[in-house]
Amino acid sequence: MTTSETSARRRTGWLSAARGAAGTACALLALAAALTGCGSDSGGDAGAPAPAAPSRSAEPSTASPTPTKPSSSPSPTAVKPMKPSTPAELRACADGSCTVVVTKGTEIPRAAGLRAGPFTVSAVGAEGVDLTSVDASGFTSNLLGQRPDQGGPSTVNELSIAVLAIVEDTAKLRLFPAEH
Secondary structure, eight states: HHHHHHHHHHHHHHHHHHHHEEEEEHHHHHHHHHHHHHOOOOSTTTOOOOOOOOOSSSOOSSSSSOOOOOOSSSSOOOOOOOOOOOHHHHHGGGSOOEEEEEEETTTEBGGGGTTTTEEEEEEETTEEEEEEEEEETOEEEEEEOOTTTTTSOOTTTTEEEEEEETTTTTTEEEEEEEEO
C-alpha cells in the first residue's frame, strides 16, 4: 500500500470517528483550543488573557447544580438621611462661609462681600446638584451636576461651593471664600 493510500485510509477512519457525538465534542474542543490563542496584536492588550471559547458537552449533565452561598462581602453602609438646614442656618451663608444641607427649592442668600449669589437649588439627585444664581443686573450663573467626586469646588466670582455629600434628595454644601 502506498503512502497516499495509507493517509487516505487514516483520514477516512478519523472522519468516521468524528461523526459521532463524542467526535463532535472532541472537534469542538480542538477548535476551541486552537482559537484560544488567536487575537489582535494591537499592543493595547499585551498580557491580557484571550477570551475563553464556549464549550458544549456531548451529553447533558445529570449533576445537580451547586447551591449558591450568600455573598460574604459586606453590605453597603446605610446612609442616614440628612435634615435640611433651617432658615437661620442658611442666613449664616451671607458672609460666604457656611456648611448647609439643601433640597430642591432651597435659597442660599447673597454673599455680597464675595460678589456671588443669591443661589437657588434647582435639582438634587443622583446626577448631582444644580444651582442657579441671578444677580441684580440679570446675569445668570448655572452650576449644573455638581458632585462630591468632581475634583474640587466650583467658583462663582470670589465664592467657592463644594458638594460634600448627596443622599437621596438632599445635599450637603460647603461655601467658602475662593483662594486667589
